[in-house]
Amino acid sequence: MSDRTPPLARGPVAVDPGVVRDGWEVDARVATGPLTLSDESPLAKVHVRAPFDGASPAALGVGFGRAARADLGTGDVLVVGSGPGEWLVLGAPNTAGALRAAIEERLAGTGEFTTVLDLTHGRALLRLTGRDAATVLAAVCAIDLSDTVTPDGTALRSSLAAVVTDLVRDDQDQTASYLLHVERSSGQYLADALLDAGAPSRLEITGFRGLS
Structure with missing residues (x-):
């Protein structure tokens, strides 16, 4: 039996501090505020x-x-x-x-x-969750994200902060939540753009959540 340690996978967004989960290095932070951004690239x-x-x-x-x-x-x-x-x-x-x-x-x-x-491993996946999530996205895209136009279960492709992005509304516990799927090379850039747009709403980084 080999004693070699399996290679550690990493998402495109920097983690500080990091912890290993399911063979991936993910962010160890656990946000307590109402608006969060997580790197879901391990999915x-x-x-x-x-x-x-x-x-x-x-x-x-x-x-x-x-x-x-x-x-x-x-x-x-x-x-x-x-x-x-x-x-x-x-x-x-x-x-x-x-x-x-x-x-x-x-x-x-x-x-x-x-x-x-x-x-x-070639794509990045971010999740933006919280009551003010649509407000943050509105700062970086021109899509109408109101409940009547883009309700839970909506999927579309648009430009977010000048990056072509698959945007999926996937609410969590009756709270608005959006999955953002982009090329891996754009992952850190998009995360930074969202953090800048979400600063007035106190957007926080949180660790990997998974689909649930």
């Missing part, structure tokens, strides 16, 4: 492409512009219809391989040409 991120007008949307259970929880055989996941014929599936850390296999098996029955890719 498995699987990208799916398939015909937007075929059988795949029904197989995945989510259409374009919506997000919903599902069980694809690997535990609770969030399926996001991030674009026409394009989905992002988020799962627990270290489940990307099993999640990819489960999605491929599910889509195989459609007979359609599909691609399923593990993007976990």
